[in-house]
Amino acid sequence: MNVKTTITLPENYLRYAEKMVEEGVFPSVSSVVEAGLEKMMHDDQASDPLTGMADEIRRRMELPRDQWIPWDGDGIAGRVKEKLKAKYEK
Template sequence: MNVKNSFTLSERSLRLAEKLVEDGQFPSVEKVLEAGIESLLRDEESSAHEDPLIGMKDEIRRRAKLPRDQWLPWDGDEMAARVREQLAEKRRINGTDL
């Protein structure tokens, strides 16, 4: 069942939706909005089921909003060493080579 509703969009959102229609990705602006809403609801539903990728996306976005002085330092060599240690530990526990 379809229900008629009206929305007010920003000019930018309308231009983006119209561009998707012009590019042939959607037949109408209404379908763009419908797809966007369905996508958000799917993400929310997945998040509710603790989808690890959705959780990771949410955490990355949350951390990216933090002030730079609160960001964790990144040292690729140190990170790789920690990962190698964890893998070695798993091999010892499981008695297998990965």
Template sequence: MTIKTTIALSEDHLRYAEKLVAEGQYPTISSVIEAGLEQMMAAGSEQDPVSSIADEINRRMQLPRDQWISMEDDTMFDDIEAYIHTKLAKG
């Protein structure tokens, strides 16, 4: 069932939606909006991206200290590479 409603878009969002319609990627601006909503629903992204990033940072900070990768000196990339090789070797 389709319900008619009115929404407000920023000028940038409207221009982008119009461009997608003009290029034939979507038949109407409504279908552009619907596609975006469908993607969010499929991804289960009811939470804003910044909160998701904060949650992931907090999760990683709960890891034991020996699982952290040191960022001191200029050895960070070497340490990461060694860590990856160790994980790959364990299979």
């Protein structure tokens, strides 16, 4: 559902939006503003660490199995602990 509203933009923003419409990139100034808001909403989701982690896991799951890193449980945990210890002892 679209809702009509009125906004105030700095002149340089309005000129840029109008230029985008003139060049045929967007059909209207409203569409330019909508695209900017859509990008900000997407960027907020992308900056969420859990979303980023889920995306990375999905990406890695698509790799061929011969490229997977073997899981050796205690060995990995030990290496992580060593790296953290070294990092925080400096």
